[in-house]
Amino acid sequence: xxxxxxxxxxxxxxxxxxxxxxxxxxxxxxxxxxxxxxxxxxxxxxxxxxxxxxxxxxxxxxxxxxxxxxxxxxxxxxxxxxxxxxxxxxxxxxxxxxxxxxxxxxxxxxxxx
Amino acid sequence: xxxxxxxxxxxxxxxxxxxxxxxxxxxxxxxxxxxxxxxxxxxxxxxxxxxxxxxxxxxxxxxxxxxxxxxxxxxxxxxxxxxxxxxxxxxxxxxxxxxxxxxxxxxxxxxxxxxx
Numbered sequence: 001x002x003x004x005x006x007x008x009x010x011x012x013x014x015x016x017x018x019x020x021x022x023x024x025x026x027x028x029x030x031x032x033x034x035x036x037x038x039x040x041x042x043x044x045x046x047x048x049x050x051x052x053x054x055x056x057x058x059x060x061x062x063x064x065x066x067x068x069x070x071x072x073x074x075x076x077x078x079x080x081x082x083x084x085x086x087x088x089x090x091x092x093x094x095x096x097x098x099x100x101x102x103x104x105x106x107x108x109x110x111x112x113x
Numbered sequence: 114x115x116x117x118x119x120x121x122x123x124x125x126x127x128x129x130x131x132x133x134x135x136x137x138x139x140x141x142x143x144x145x146x147x148x149x150x151x152x153x154x155x156x157x158x159x160x161x162x163x164x165x166x167x168x169x170x171x172x173x174x175x176x177x178x179x180x181x182x183x184x185x186x187x188x189x190x191x192x193x194x195x196x197x198x199x200x201x202x203x204x205x206x207x208x209x210x211x212x213x214x215x216x217x218x219x220x221x222x223x224x225x226x227x228x229x
Contacts (some may be wrong), residue, residue, distance in 0.1 A: 003157075033216065042117075042204050042219030043158075055213025064185065098215050100146050100208065104158035 002027070004093050004105035013081050019077045021108045025093030025094045029040040031055075033102060034066060035090040043090055048098040049074055078110075088113045115140045115207050119220035126195045127228050133180075134190045134223050136205030147181065148217070149190045153201040161203070164188065192225075200227045207225040 005024045013019050023059050026033050031050040035043035045058040049068035063079045072093075080087055092102040114137045126132035138147070149161040164172045164181050168217045172179050176196075192199055205220040 031215075033214075035217075040221070042119075042206075042221050043217070044216070047186070048214040056212075056216055058216065076114035088156065092158075100163060100215075101160055102215075102217065103160075104150075106155070106157050106185060 004091055004103050006089075006105040006108050008108060009106070010109045010111075012093075012113060014113055015081055015083060016076065017081050018079050019081060021072045021089050021110070022076075023076070023093075023105060024089030025072050025074070029059060029093035029095050029103070031036055031074065031094045031097050031099070032068055033092045034074070034076050035092065036060075037088040037090055037107070039087070046076065048097075055097055056084050064098050073092075076105075081112045083112050086110060115142075115145075115209065115218050117134045117205050119205055119223050120198065121223050122221070123128045125161035125226045125228060126192070126199075128197060130193055130195055131191060131193045132225065133226065134173075134192070134203050134205075135200070136188045136190070136220055138186050138188065138205070138207050140186070140207065140209075141209065142209060144210045146180050146210070147179075147188045148206040149177070149179070149188075150206055150219075151201045152204065152222070153229050160203075162190065170175055195227050197227050197229060200225060 034046040034050040037043040047066045048056040088107040090106045147164045202222045204222045206217045
């Protein structure tokens with residue numbers, strides 16, 4: 001079975017631009033969470049979506065938004081990029097909203113110059 | 114708010130030896146999950162082991178075991194018979210059982226190197 005997939009793998013953007021990152025969960029998984037991992041730090045929670053509804057939001061500015069589609073894939077959007085947004089963005093999926101095990105994708109490495 | 118602390122940024126172990134990675138956390142809750150995740154250089158985060166706070170028995174998964182001290186809010190990972198493939202970043206993580214979502218709160222991680 002395919003695991004969690006994310007696209008693109010790498011991305012270079014300029015300050016002020018907008019970016020869209022994509023995630024496809026494991027087949028049958030209905031919950032998707034997004035995390036930001038700055039170099040040398042642990043991942044930080046950005047969003048959780050379950051059944052296309054936002055179920056949680058971390059301490060991130062409104063420039064960050066996300067959505068989940070009927071096929072349970074998800075997009076993370078970041079507007080007005082800042083240098084500090086440079087990070088590895090991880091997507092994790094789970095069967096249900098409360099399943100203890102979250103399966104992580106390989107991440108998208110975003111570099112903002 | 115819950116916090117997770119991993120105070121050792123790096124550790125090294127000889128192949129076939131045993132190593133213990135430390136983690137402490139802070140919470141006012143009584144029921145929660147604790148996890149150790151492994152992130153190899155290829156970046157894919159993999160669950161190593163989990164512990165439910167209501168269980169007194171320490172979790173074990175093959176060569177990996179934990180020492181869960183609830184009162185001390187300590188959750189260490191022991192890797193026995195270390196292998197070259199164990200080299201990675203290891204993250205300790207906390208998850209509440211209450212609230213509106215199942216977010217994971219991670220520590221800063223520890224880089225484990227294995228010497229042949």
